[in-house]
Amino acid sequence: MTCDDIRALLAARADGELGAADSLRMEAHLGTCAACTDIATRHDAVVRALRQGLRAPALYMKAPVGLSERVMHAVQVEAQAKTGVRHEAPVARARAPRRGGSAWQRLAGWLITPTRGLGLAAGTLAAVALGVGVLVGRPDTVALTAHDITASHVRALLGARETDVLSSDRHTVKPWFNGRIDYAPPVTDLATRGFPLIGGRLDYVDGRPVAVLVYRSAQHPVDLYVRPEGGADTEPALRTERGYQLMVWRSAGMGYWAITDASADVVQAFARAVRGG
Known part of the structure; x- marks a missing residue:
């Protein structure tokens, strides 16, 4: 190790x-x-x-006094609007709902009312x-996928399951995926560019099977993950994930993720070879 x-x-x-x-x-x-x-x-x-x-x-806060009564009243008001049956107001200690808007809008207003405890918890x-360097906000889906692919790459190396089909012939590797996944990954012979094809395997990324084409550069394995991805074509972008170098791009409805433990210039040259540059 x-x-x-x-x-x-x-x-x-x-x-x-x-x-x-x-x-x-x-x-x-x-x-x-x-x-x-x-x-x-x-x-x-x-x-x-x-x-x-x-x-x-x-980080933990007790519910404000009267919250349950206000929630129940909001539900009753909504039911009243549908059935025409009048319901009594909640107990006096509960704050009366604000006028205007639907019952659910008023309920939302109650639930998001700032409190000292909530502000302290948020702070x-x-x-x-x-x-600790955690980003709070919208998840970075590219970063999450890069993490999954890196973990998959490491598992393959440590588990001695680098390939499911061992062959340098793309006409053998490409048909192997038929019936195992619902798309046909492009398989290119890159031996003349310094990246001989070793074989392929099936792995899982983002909860679905993905084709992995296994190449080699000297003694370094280079895995190319290929899967359908929507959106416009993109130029290759370099990422570093836990010491591994990744090149990520999208072309003709396919997403490409190349990863290796070699240097950045190796994976950049590999991406150019795959793209025919």
């Missing part, structure tokens, strides 16, 4: 998701590599800080998120 492998598996180790074999190999490496031990220690400290921060009492959560 290399140092790059260790760094790629730190998150799985922190979440208790490593298998017994990988755990033993990782602990054996950490016992002999001071650099990886230091990285693992700092990573564990960040994870512990995040978990402790998320358990902070300030604490934001501080924890910023402290």
Whole structure:
């Protein structure tokens, strides 16, 4: 197990998701590599800080007094509008609903009324998120997919299942996918460009099967994940995920994700070869 492998598996180790074999190999490496031990220690400290921060009492808030009565009243008002049956107002301690708008709009107004407790909770959560580098907001789907593909690539290398079909002939690799996935991935012979085809395999990314074409550059494997993707064509963009280099682009309705543990110039040259540049 290399140092790059260790760094790629730190998150799985922190979440208790490593298998017994990988755990033993990782602990054996950490016992002999001071650099990886230091990285693992700092990573564990960040994870512990995040978990402790998320358990902070300030993140939890009791429901305001009278909330249940206001919710029930809003439901009753909505039922009244449909049946014409009048319902009594909620108990006096509950705040009367604001005039105007539907019952559900008034309910939404009650539920989002700022409170001191809610403001404190939000502030604490934001501080924890910023402290550990977590981005709160709209998920970055490209980053999530890059994470999944990197994990898939590492699993293939560590599990000795680099290929399901072993062949340098694209006329053998391409038909192998027939009936296993619902699309036909383009398979190109790139041996003359320095990237011989090794074979292919089937893997899962974002919860669905995806074709993986396996190439090689010297001693470095280069995996090309190909799947249908909507949207306009895009130029290749370089990403780095846990020490691995990825090139991502979209062409003719297909998304391409090339990943390797080699240097960035290798994966960039590979992307140019696939695109015929």
